[in-house]
Amino acid sequence: MLKEMNVELPVLPTTVIGSYPRPRWLVYAVKLYRAGRIGVEELREAFDDAVQAVVREQEEAGIDIPSDGEMRRDDMVEYFAERIRGFRFYGPVRVWGNNFFNKPAVVSRLVYEKPIVVEEFQYLRRVSSRRVLKVTVTGPYTIADWSYNEYYPSKEDLVFELAKIINSEIKRLEEAGALFVQVDEPALTTSPKEMEWAIDAVNEVTKGVNIKLGIHICYGNYELLANYFDRLRFSQLALEFANRGFRDIGILDRLGDKEVGLGVIDVHSRRVETPEEVAKALNKAFKYVKPEQIYVNPDCGLKLLPRKIARAKLENMVRGVEIVRKELRERGLDRIPLKR
Amino acid sequence: MFKGMVFGSMPRTKRIAKALSRYQLGKIDRKQLDQVYRRELKNLLDLVSNARLSRSSDGMYRWDDLFNPLSSYIGAEVNGLKRFYDNNFFFRQPVFSKAISYGGAVVCANLVDDLKGIGYIDKVEMVSLSLPGPLTLATNSLVVDNAYMSRESLARDYIEKVVLTEAERCSREGVKHLDIHEPELAFTIVPDELIDLYKRVSELFKGSIWITIYFGYNSENIKKIGRISRDTRIIPVVDLVSNKLLDREAIEKVGKDLESFREIALGIIDSRNTRMESVEELKRFLEELGKTLRNAENIYVTHNTNLEFLPEKIAIEKIKLIGRLATEI
Numbered sequence: 012m013l014k015e016m017n018v019e020l021p022v023l024p025t026t027v028i029g030s031y032p033r034p035r036w037l038v039y040a041v042k043l044y045r046a047g048r049i050g051v052e053e054l055r056e057a058f059d060d061a062v063q064a065v066v067r068e069q070e071e072a073g074i075d076i077p078s079d080g081e082m083r084r085d086d087m088v089e090y091f092a093e094r095i096r097g098f099r100f101y102g103p104v105r106v107w108g109n110n111f112f113n114k115p116a117v118v119s120r121l122v123y124e125k126p127i128v129v130e131e132f133q134y135l136r137r138v139s140s141r142r143v144l145k146v147t148v149t150g151p152y153t154i155a156d157w158s159y160n161e162y163y164p165s166k167e168d169l170v171f172e173l174a175k176i177i178n179s180e181i182k183r184l185e186e187a188g189a190l191f192v193q194v195d196e197p198a199l200t201t202s203p204k205e206m207e208w209a210i211d212a213v214n215e216v217t218k219g220v221n222i223k224l225g226i227h228i229c230y231g232n233y234e235l236l237a238n239y240f241d242r243l244r245f246s247q248l249a250l251e252f253a254n255r256g257f258r259d260i261g262i263l264d265r266l267g268d269k270e271v272g273l274g275v276i277d278v279h280s281r282r283v284e285t286p287e288e289v290a291k292a293l294n295k296a297f298k299y300v301k302p303e304q305i306y307v308n309p310d311c312g313l314k315l316l317p318r319k320i321a322r323a324k325l326e327n328m329v330r331g332v333e334i335v336r337k338e339l340r341e342r343g344l345d346r347i348p349l350k351r
Numbered sequence: 352m353f354k355g356m357v358f359g360s361m362p363r364t365k366r367i368a369k370a371l372s373r374y375q376l377g378k379i380d381r382k383q384l385d386q387v388y389r390r391e392l393k394n395l396l397d398l399v400s401n402a403r404l405s406r407s408s409d410g411m412y413r414w415d416d417l418f419n420p421l422s423s424y425i426g427a428e429v430n431g432l433k434r435f436y437d438n439n440f441f442f443r444q445p446v447f448s449k450a451i452s453y454g455g456a457v458v459c460a461n462l463v464d465d466l467k468g469i470g471y472i473d474k475v476e477m478v479s480l481s482l483p484g485p486l487t488l489a490t491n492s493l494v495v496d497n498a499y500m501s502r503e504s505l506a507r508d509y510i511e512k513v514v515l516t517e518a519e520r521c522s523r524e525g526v527k528h529l530d531i532h533e534p535e536l537a538f539t540i541v542p543d544e545l546i547d548l549y550k551r552v553s554e555l556f557k558g559s560i561w562i563t564i565y566f567g568y569n570s571e572n573i574k575k576i577g578r579i580s581r582d583t584r585i586i587p588v589v590d591l592v593s594n595k596l597l598d599r600e601a602i603e604k605v606g607k608d609l610e611s612f613r614e615i616a617l618g619i620i621d622s623r624n625t626r627m628e629s630v631e632e633l634k635r636f637l638e639e640l641g642k643t644l645r646n647a648e649n650i651y652v653t654h655n656t657n658l659e660f661l662p663e664k665i666a667i668e669k670i671k672l673i674g675r676l677a678t679e680i
């Protein structure tokens with residue numbers, strides 16, 4: 012059973028998955044920094060300013076639970092690997108087309124030396140007007156799956172070690188006052204034969220944590236995932252549905268009392284969804300889950316979209332939610348408690 | 352006799368990535384981009400020669416993934432991104448809304464032009480042409496509008512219209528090695544009809560056809576290929592890393608599967624991990640396995656899948672390692 016926290020949100024809280032397009036001037040500042048033409052302090056100032064800009068943009072769009080847009084992160088795995096001792100980088104590898112990432116290699120025992128994203132959260136809290144904020148951390152399975160393992164005897168050993176580290180990080184976030192942490196695990200369903208222990212490993216990150224924890228899994232095998240819904244110790248599953256034309260939405264009837272972060276915006280298309288389309292998607296989801304169980308978000312991070320389009324998509328997402336909220340209010344459903 | 356070889360795609364170098372971006376932005380023209388591709392091909396062939404390997408692919412530098420740009424040449428549309436098996440690597444999915452049509456052997460023509468362009472046409476016999484395997488292409492494609500009634504019918508049409516066309520051109524141009532990438536054969540039992548089609552390609556092609564299977568090891572398919580290898584120049588490339596078949600226990604099993612082959616390529620260098628293998632351990636393994644492969648005239652030492660899954664500098668080290676292994680045994 013989920014437990015209520017002492018915080019209320021409007022019904023169908025709107026949120027983001029995490030990343031948001033970097034302002035063009037920030038991209039330029041990062042280039043200057045890499046070329047040695049500005050220093051680390053100037054870069055930090057640019058990051059801070061960018062966070063202020065994109066948080067404000069989310070809030071103006073009407074988002075109830077913003078993130079810092081992951082402005083400081085080039086890549087979700089690289090960023091964590093750079094801050095955990097035991098990783099090494101040999102150079103970029105291609106992911107698709109002409110897109111590369113710095114795939115890390117585990118070369119010695121992994122050590123959690125200091126908090127990774129706690130300062131990000133603290134800055135976000137300073138600049139946002141919202142009470143509930145979303146902090147994203149990359150999950151242990153995805154970090155391991157997108158790394159080379161030169162040190163641990165098996166992938167399973169590596170994932171469990173990373174789970175301890177991510178668990179420590181979430182505890183630091185809780186101490187710092189975070190209310191909602193989302194663990195990003197896009198790779199979780201990649202290898203069906205590893206799912207049994209992978210679920211146990213991602214559950215390790217929740218141990219001893221008393222704040223709201225969500226897990227985000229996208230572009231994966233949801234039929235397979237649904238077999239494990241009851242074993243996942245997260246109060247919310249943020250899933251991508253718009254990209255797959257809301258196929259597989261029927262899996263939500265196996266969600267039990269957990270919440271869904273319903274992906275209603277396709278982040279790989281530049282077409283801006285209409286509010287009516289968003290409202291229709293929500294009504295579709297109501298066939299399987301109660302409105303109180305639904306948070307509303309894009310399918311995935313928005314970082315690859317042009318900034319204008321990302322903003323327009325969020326605005327229409329909120330407008331679509333408003334259409335449905337109006338109907339729910341007439342039925343007496345206005346606010347919901349934050350649950351963990 | 353042990354020899355070393357490399358196949359498939361090499362890491363896309365920073366030089367190519369940069370040139371491609373500049374080409375897409377209209378800052379350089381096609382000719383300038385081709386020059387960059389050719390420079391990298393020359394570097395690869397020099398590296399392979401220096402490592403004393405007996406054959407190489409062209410690095411597949413012109414390919415975005417195993418299916419592209421070929422799929423657009425053969426009349427397929429290109430759909431969204433799909434994960435390439437269990438890798439953090441994605442390909443654009445080919446979509447067939449009509450039957451394949453192929454104007455000419457573009458892949459072979461590019462290879463020969465590139466070799467001529469760098470003055471290495473004398474190396475044409477050591478450079479393989481790479482193509483997606485029929486079953487792998489058919490499994491990873493989307494068929495709409497009833498363009499094909501089954502996966503097998505798409506695979507058959509692809510062999511008849513594309514593979515045979517390329518094989519025929521390769522024979523004319525003096526290309527001696529054709530790499531058919533069939534990772535799907537690690538998971539799916541190859542239909543008999545497809546085996547017959549491989550045979551047809553080998554009847555037409557005046558060289559060796561390498562059925563390259565990776566991401567797993569499939570005993571049954573190896574045996575099926577073994578049955579036709581006696582009368583053809585069809586050679587399997589097997590991945591012994593993904594299923595952890597590099598210990599003493601595996602030798603008996605693998606040895607039995609491979610005993611009928613006169614030529615065989617053993618993928619024993621891990622292309623999906625940066626850890627460098629121990630030469631001594633692998634030498635011991637190869638010596639033991641070699642004893643069970645009594646019919647083999649040539650045993651090729653190679654990597655288990657495309658080297659492109661590694662950072663460039665590690666891929667280069669692994670190529671040198673293959674050379675050391677092949678020459679020191």
